[in-house]
Amino acid sequence: MTSYAATTASRTTKPILYSTISSFRKFRRNVLPTQSIGFVPTMGALHEGHLSLVKKARHHNDIVIASVFVNPTQFGQGEDFDKYPRQLKQDSELLADHGVDHILAPSIDDMYGNHHATVVNVKGFDNIPEGLARPGHFQGVATIVTKLFNIVQPTNAYFGQKDAAQCVLIQRIVEDLNMDMTVVVMDTIRERDGLAKSSRNAYLTPIEREAAPVVYRSLKTAKQLFDQKPNASSAELVAATRNVLQSEPLVSEIQYISIDSKDTMQPVAQPKAGAIISLACKVGTVRLIDNIVL
Secondary structure, eight states: OOOHHHHHHHOOSOOEEESSHHHHHHHHTTSOTTSOEEEEEEOSOOOHHHHHHHHHHHHHOSEEEEEEOOOGGGOOTTSSTTTSOOOHHHHHHHHHHTTOOEEEOOOHHHHHOSSOOOOOOOTTGGGSHHHHHSTTHHHHHHHHHHHHHHHHOOSEEEEEGGGHHHHHHHHHHHHHTTOSSEEEEEOOOBOTTSOBOOGGGGGSOHHHHHHTTHHHHHHHHHHHHHHHOTTOOHHHHHHHHHHHHHTSTTEEEEEEEEEEOTTTOOBOSSOOTTOEEEEEEEETTEEEEEEEEO
8 A cells, every 4th residue: 555645755647537437437447456445525615624534545545536526416405506616626636736546526417317216215314403404415415425435436435523424324324235345434624713614614704704613612512511410411411502502693593403322313312422412503694514522
């Protein structure tokens, strides 16, 4: 396996960009069975969170592949599919700078075609708080991730803890469908003031951006309470989180605050160490999600 330092030092060529699945598969068929593949699936609009996944993949794999695909099936009605940032040239340059070897960026038509009828649905995820807030979202995520795994056939795939429910969903898919690969989940990357890195942070106005760290602050308040009172109920921790959020006038809506099992993302009444507290709220008109592990 080639180290990241050696790879970047000797790299003289840009990553190869594949705009079709068929062209990517021609490359993929020539990968030696002994070569490990690290895969970072993204929707583009890359930030330090994505790049931390790329760096990890580069350190631990012979070949690093990233995908850039804004997946329409995981967006609901009235969500931001049409305005989601699309900047493939800039993203490709960032991926090149961080040692990516190949970029898969297919069109929607290529990915789904005119007669796409198969979906992947993981039981239970439509009924967790994020699934209830975004009907159909997890089916869209499960379907596109399964398709990408089938196309790329990675050794390791890298995801960020910020999307905790998504990570649990993907781990479930890999286990249930007997995929010969490993899902690597990495810590959330944050701004200096605690705001979780997200492509959607670009939607925040300056005054909303100033207020947005209240999200992480509210979660830390719950974590501090749990550390001081390990027998605290979920209701107590949720109330503490809600109080902090409600102290910020620019928090216009609290969609949910939930304390869930780290293995299933199902709500628990009496949390234990390792449970996940997650929330979704709007700062102004911008929906933000975040979570921390208790």
